[in-house]
Amino acid sequence: MPIELLIQALLNGFALALVYVLVALGLTLIFSILEIINFAHGEFYMLGGYATYFAFAVFGLPYVPTLGLAIVAVGLGGMVAERLIFRSLRGKALNAFIVSLGLLWVLQSAAQLSFGVLDKSVPRAFSGIIRAGGIIISVERFVVMLAAAGLIAVLYLFLQWSRVGRAMRAVAQDADGAALQGVNIEFISMLGFAIGCALAGAAGGLLAPVFAVSPAMGALPVVKAFIIIIVGGMGSLPGAVLGGLLLGTVEGIGALFFGSAAVNILGFLMVILVLLVRPRGLFGVA
Amino acid sequence: MSLDPGLRRALTGYGLLAAASLGLPLLTRDTYYIDVATTILMNLVLTMSLRLEVSTGQLNMAHISFVGIGAYASTLLVMRGGYSFWLTLPLAGLVAAAFALPIGSLALRVSGPYYFLITFAFSEVVRLVFNNFFVEWFGGPSGLVQIPKPDPLRLAGRELTFVGKVELYHLMCVILLLAAAVLVRLDYSRFGLLGNAIRQSDLLAETLGVWVFRYRLVAFVVGSFMAGLAGAFFAHSHQVLHASDVGLEPMVLLVVFTVIGGTGSVWGPVVGTVVLTIVSEFMREFHYYENLLYGLVLILMMLLFPEGLISLPGRLARFLRRGRPAESQAMGVGVAS
Numbered sequence: 001m002p003i004e005l006l007i008q009a010l011l012n013g014f015a016l017a018l019v020y021v022l023v024a025l026g027l028t029l030i031f032s033i034l035e036i037i038n039f040a041h042g043e044f045y046m047l048g049g050y051a052t053y054f055a056f057a058v059f060g061l062p063y064v065p066t067l068g069l070a071i072v073a074v075g076l077g078g079m080v081a082e083r084l085i086f087r088s089l090r091g092k093a094l095n096a097f098i099v100s101l102g103l104l105w106v107l108q109s110a111a112q113l114s115f116g117v118l119d120k121s122v123p124r125a126f127s128g129i130i131r132a133g134g135i136i137i138s139v140e141r142f143v144v145m146l147a148a149a150g151l152i153a154v155l156y157l158f159l160q161w162s163r164v165g166r167a168m169r170a171v172a173q174d175a176d177g178a179a180l181q182g183v184n185i186e187f188i189s190m191l192g193f194a195i196g197c198a199l200a201g202a203a204g205g206l207l208a209p210v211f212a213v214s215p216a217m218g219a220l221p222v223v224k225a226f227i228i229i230i231v232g233g234m235g236s237l238p239g240a241v242l243g244g245l246l247l248g249t250v251e252g253i254g255a256l257f258f259g260s261a262a263v264n265i266l267g268f269l270m271v272i273l274v275l276l277v278r279p280r281g282l283f284g285v286a
Numbered sequence: 287m288s289l290d291p292g293l294r295r296a297l298t299g300y301g302l303l304a305a306a307s308l309g310l311p312l313l314t315r316d317t318y319y320i321d322v323a324t325t326i327l328m329n330l331v332l333t334m335s336l337r338l339e340v341s342t343g344q345l346n347m348a349h350i351s352f353v354g355i356g357a358y359a360s361t362l363l364v365m366r367g368g369y370s371f372w373l374t375l376p377l378a379g380l381v382a383a384a385f386a387l388p389i390g391s392l393a394l395r396v397s398g399p400y401y402f403l404i405t406f407a408f409s410e411v412v413r414l415v416f417n418n419f420f421v422e423w424f425g426g427p428s429g430l431v432q433i434p435k436p437d438p439l440r441l442a443g444r445e446l447t448f449v450g451k452v453e454l455y456h457l458m459c460v461i462l463l464l465a466a467a468v469l470v471r472l473d474y475s476r477f478g479l480l481g482n483a484i485r486q487s488d489l490l491a492e493t494l495g496v497w498v499f500r501y502r503l504v505a506f507v508v509g510s511f512m513a514g515l516a517g518a519f520f521a522h523s524h525q526v527l528h529a530s531d532v533g534l535e536p537m538v539l540l541v542v543f544t545v546i547g548g549t550g551s552v553w554g555p556v557v558g559t560v561v562l563t564i565v566s567e568f569m570r571e572f573h574y575y576e577n578l579l580y581g582l583v584l585i586l587m588m589l590l591f592p593e594g595l596i597s598l599p600g601r602l603a604r605f606l607r608r609g610r611p612a613e614s615q616a617m618g619v620g621v622a623s
Binding site: 031037085088092093094095097098099101102103104105106108109110112113223226227230234262264265268269271272275276279280 | 340345392395396398399400402403404406407408410411414415418538541542545546549574575576577578580581582583584585588589592
């Protein structure tokens with residue numbers, strides 16, 4: 001097999017995988033701060049998609065401010081959700097499961113009722129292709145890949161070096177301990193939830209021109225995000241990136257060899273394998 | 287003779303369940319009600335057995351897969367092997383349990399959110415296998431159709447048929463009451479007590495000498511056996527079997543029923559299943575708003591009654607006695623523990 005074909009397959013997988021890493025990072029951030037899994041996370045991705053559709057396709061805003069708008073709007077939405085319902089559920093995983101399912105149904109059917117069930121297509125933000133050797137990638141996918149990588153880098157710097165980001169990590173390690181050191185837990189959970197949702201919104205905004213926008217669009221990226229955080233380890237940022245790249249590799253190469261029907265099962269088999277060999281994920285902490 | 291209060295509660299609850307389920311066809315023969323009631327009874331087997339597993343502190347998202355394994359096993363044994371439904375019904379449970387033993391042994395090595403996710407991954411693998419692989423056996427995306435109804439049973443010189451809805455309802459009743467007898471008996475036993483201890487703190491239970499893994503595995507296998515029975519009934523009463531019947535959506539409903547009802551008591555899932563099924567039947571009136579309202583109901587119920595609907599009478603009693611609501615003790619079982 002020519003090496004170009006392999007690189008091409010990997011590159012195709014990576015562009016999407018990096019966006020799914022954004023979704024996964026939001027999930028894992030919320031998980032590490034509130035100790036709950038937010039199943040409505042894909043619906044925040046969906047809201048980001050619709051924000052992009054309205055700002056970019058309907059009102060004709062340029063793409064870059066549109067993306068910023070989607071991020072802020074979905075982040076604010078997440079803030080409201082945390083205030084109203086998730087705050088009281090810290091650590092009650094089973095209850096949070098049901099509540100986030102309820103939220104999933106509410107947001108999805110609200111989107112159906114207000115925007116209709118049909119797909120809405122968003123025009124391309126970038127056109128053209130880049131050629132390098134025998135490898136071809138569309139400018140659109142290349143920009144998506146760069147933007148996702150940039151956002152991941154910003155999140156990393158924020159969590160690593162800013163005062164608030166460090167407080168967030170402290171809460172993730174031990175909420176009581178952080179509170180004793182004067183960290184305002186309520187504020188940190190609200191901010192963490194908002195940032196997590198904003199990341200999903202950004203992912204939705206990035207992929208809106210690539211795929212169409214629809215009320216049920218959040219299901220697929222969330223499943224991918226679950227696979228990514230399991231493989232990478234819950235609560236770990238480098239783990240999520242690595243998990244995403246691994247998933248992209250496995251899916252890209254899997255599609256090449258086994259066809260697309262087998263690709264879905266490969267991701268889940270990878271999850272089972274990782275959990276059995278190294279239950280904490282590749283980068284997870286106990 | 288005075289009975290132990292726990293035993294009295296168990297017997298009363300079981301009596302009520304038996305009276306309500308057996309009494310329903312005497313009140314109405316309306317096929318719509320019988321249909322809904324049959325679904326409720328089948329879901330009761332599933333939620334009560336799921337609760338047995340949740341009561342050891344872990345949420346098994348692959349419970350529905352064992353319904354599928356039982357359903358496909360029984361269907362294939364009847365349609366390809368020519369066996370009688372009355373043989374394949376228990377076999378369906380045994381096949382599900384046989385799969386559950388190795389799968390549970392592997393999955394239960396992890397806990398909390400990891401267990402939740404590994405069982406979810408497993409259930410997706412099972413669904414995809416039914417949907418995409420071994421198409422000549424499982425029928426692929428179009429599923430299996432024209433599954434025969436249970437064959438007639440000769441009993442004490444009379445021939446019982448299982449064609450009509452009421453007859454199928456009675457069959458489901460018998461399955462439920464047998465399963466519930468086992469589950470209630472287990473709950474009112476050393477096993478139930480240890481399950482509770484494990485749920486409250488698996489570490490502490492382990493230090494006190496409880497073999498936590500074994501209890502969880504037993505719960506997993508017993509729960510899966512019952513799921514397999516329900517699966518066989520499902521296949522032969524619906525006569526159509528499809529991979530989406532064992533997907534995430536029906537599984538999520540089971541969890542919703544169980545948790546909204548309350549996992550702290552063996553009767554929680556019963557309350558949750560009955561109440562929510564009736565609520566969702568009423569919500570059909572609202573057509574487009576059905577899911578929106580259902581979602582809102584879930585959020586409100588969980589925020590207002592975090593221990594489930596089953597905790598309501600107790601809270602009400604405490605409220606009346608003290609004149610103020612008692613501090614609610616969080617009994618939320620940890621997906622993340």
